[in-house]
Amino acid sequence: MKFSIDHKSPVPLHIQAENLLRTMISEPEHLNGKFLPNEVELAKQLAISRSTLRQALNKLVYEGLLIRKKGIGTKVAEPVISSKAKNWQSFTQEMTARGIVVKNFELHVTWVTPEEKIANFFDIPRDKKVLKLERLRGKVEGPFVYFISYFHPRIGLTGEENFKRPLYDILEKDYLVVATLSKEEVSATAADKFIASKLEVEPGSPILFRKRFVYDQGERPIEFNVGYYRADSFVYTVESVRE
Structure with a gap:
C-alpha cells in the first residue's frame, strides 16, 4: 500500500x-x-x-x-497481554470512593530539564523546562505510594498551586484543562534504595510500578506520571467488559 x-x-x-x-x-x-x-x-x-x-x-x-x-x-511490537482499568479516576477520587483519607507525607515542586523520553512524549525541545511534582502519599498509618508527575508547559502551571487539592481538579477548574484519557503500563519491580526509603520497606522488596500517560480532550499529552506502590498495601483492580 x-x-x-x-x-x-x-x-x-x-x-x-x-x-x-x-x-x-x-x-x-x-x-x-x-x-x-x-x-x-x-x-x-x-x-x-x-x-x-x-x-x-x-x-x-x-x-x-x-x-x-x-x-x-x-x-x-508483538502483542502483549494487558488489562485496561475502567472508569479511570484521580488517586484522590479513588481513595475517597473507598472511604480512605489520603495523607500527604511529602510534596516537592521543581522545574527540571526533561529526560528524552518525557520530552518526546510532550513533543517539546529537550531544553524546555517542565514542572515536576513529587508526592509521597498514603493513609494516616503510613505512606504506600510515591508519585512523580511531569506536566506539559502548555498548561501554564506555575508551581505556586495548592497541590494538596486534587490534581485534576486544579487542571480543570484553574486552567480549563480536562484530563479525559489515561494510558497505563503496570509491572512488578524491586525497590531501589531511594524508593525503599520513601515507602519504608527494605531495598529489593517487591513493589508495583505504574506509568501513566494522560491526555486532554483533544488527545494532547498533559501529564507523564510514574507511581511506586507498596505491594503489601495496594491492589490494582481492573474491571473489563467483554464485547
Missing part, C-alpha cells in the same frame, strides 16, 4: 505521519515484530524530513506500538 502526506492540509505533518504509521503497522507485512523501512527510505516515501518522521515514530514507540533497536531499526 502506498502512503502519502498532504502538504496542503492544515493538519501538522508529524500528526499525518503518525496516523499513516498507525495504518502501516496494522498491515499484514508489518505485524508482529516485522521491521519498518529505515528512516531515510520512509521519510523519502512520505516526502517529509527525518526530524518530522522521528516525532511520529517517537509517539508510537512510547505507546509501546513500536520498538526501536539502535543500529538495527524500528519494528512493530
Whole structure:
C-alpha cells in the first residue's frame, strides 16, 4: 500500500505521519515484530524530513506500538497481554470512593530539564523546562505510594498551586484543562534504595510500578506520571467488559 502526506492540509505533518504509521503497522507485512523501512527510505516515501518522521515514530514507540533497536531499526511490537482499568479516576477520587483519607507525607515542586523520553512524549525541545511534582502519599498509618508527575508547559502551571487539592481538579477548574484519557503500563519491580526509603520497606522488596500517560480532550499529552506502590498495601483492580 502506498502512503502519502498532504502538504496542503492544515493538519501538522508529524500528526499525518503518525496516523499513516498507525495504518502501516496494522498491515499484514508489518505485524508482529516485522521491521519498518529505515528512516531515510520512509521519510523519502512520505516526502517529509527525518526530524518530522522521528516525532511520529517517537509517539508510537512510547505507546509501546513500536520498538526501536539502535543500529538495527524500528519494528512493530508483538502483542502483549494487558488489562485496561475502567472508569479511570484521580488517586484522590479513588481513595475517597473507598472511604480512605489520603495523607500527604511529602510534596516537592521543581522545574527540571526533561529526560528524552518525557520530552518526546510532550513533543517539546529537550531544553524546555517542565514542572515536576513529587508526592509521597498514603493513609494516616503510613505512606504506600510515591508519585512523580511531569506536566506539559502548555498548561501554564506555575508551581505556586495548592497541590494538596486534587490534581485534576486544579487542571480543570484553574486552567480549563480536562484530563479525559489515561494510558497505563503496570509491572512488578524491586525497590531501589531511594524508593525503599520513601515507602519504608527494605531495598529489593517487591513493589508495583505504574506509568501513566494522560491526555486532554483533544488527545494532547498533559501529564507523564510514574507511581511506586507498596505491594503489601495496594491492589490494582481492573474491571473489563467483554464485547
